[in-house]
Amino acid sequence: MGNIRGAKMKPQKRTVDDRLPKWLHSKILSAVDFIWQGKKESMEESIKRVAAVDKHLTDEEMHWVMMLLILPKIKDMVRTSDEFKDFSQMKKATIQ
Numbered sequence: 001m002g003n004i005r006g007a008k009m010k011p012q013k014r015t016v017d018d019r020l021p022k023w024l025h026s027k028i029l030s031a032v033d034f035i036w037q038g039k040k041e042s043m044e045e046s047i048k049r050v051a052a053v054d055k056h057l058t059d060e061e062m063h064w065v066m067m068l069l070i071l072p073k074i075k076d077m078v079r080t081s082d083e084f085k086d087f088s089q090m091k092k093a094t095i096q
Contacts, residue, residue, distance in 0.1 A: 023064040031057060031065045 017025050031053045038045040054062055078084050 023068065027057070028061060028064050028068070031061075032068045035065070035069060 015026075017027075022028070035046055035049045035053060038049040050066075053065065057065065
C-alpha cells in the first residue's frame with residue numbers, strides 16, 4: 001500500500017555511516033582491515049588483497065583505502081620534518 005496522508009511514517013534508522021565522513025565508512029574501514037591483516041602473512045598477500053578489494057569498490061573508495069593504509073608512513077614523515085621539529089620546539093617554549 002502507498003503512503004497515506006496523515007499516517008505516521010516509520011522512523012528511518014540511522015547508522016554510524018550516516019554521520020561520519022565517507023573515508024570512515026564501515027565499508028572503507030573493513031577493506032583497510034582486510035588488507036592490513038594480510039601483511040601478517042606477507043607483502044604479496046597484502047597485494048593480493050588490494051586487488052581483491054579493488055574489484056568491489058569504486059575508484060574514490062579505493063583512494064580512501066590506500067590513503068588510510070599509508071597513514072603510519074605519513075606520520076613518520078611528518079614527525080621527521082623540519083616543520084614538525086620547529087613546531088615541537090615552539091610548543092615546548094610556550095609551555096614552560
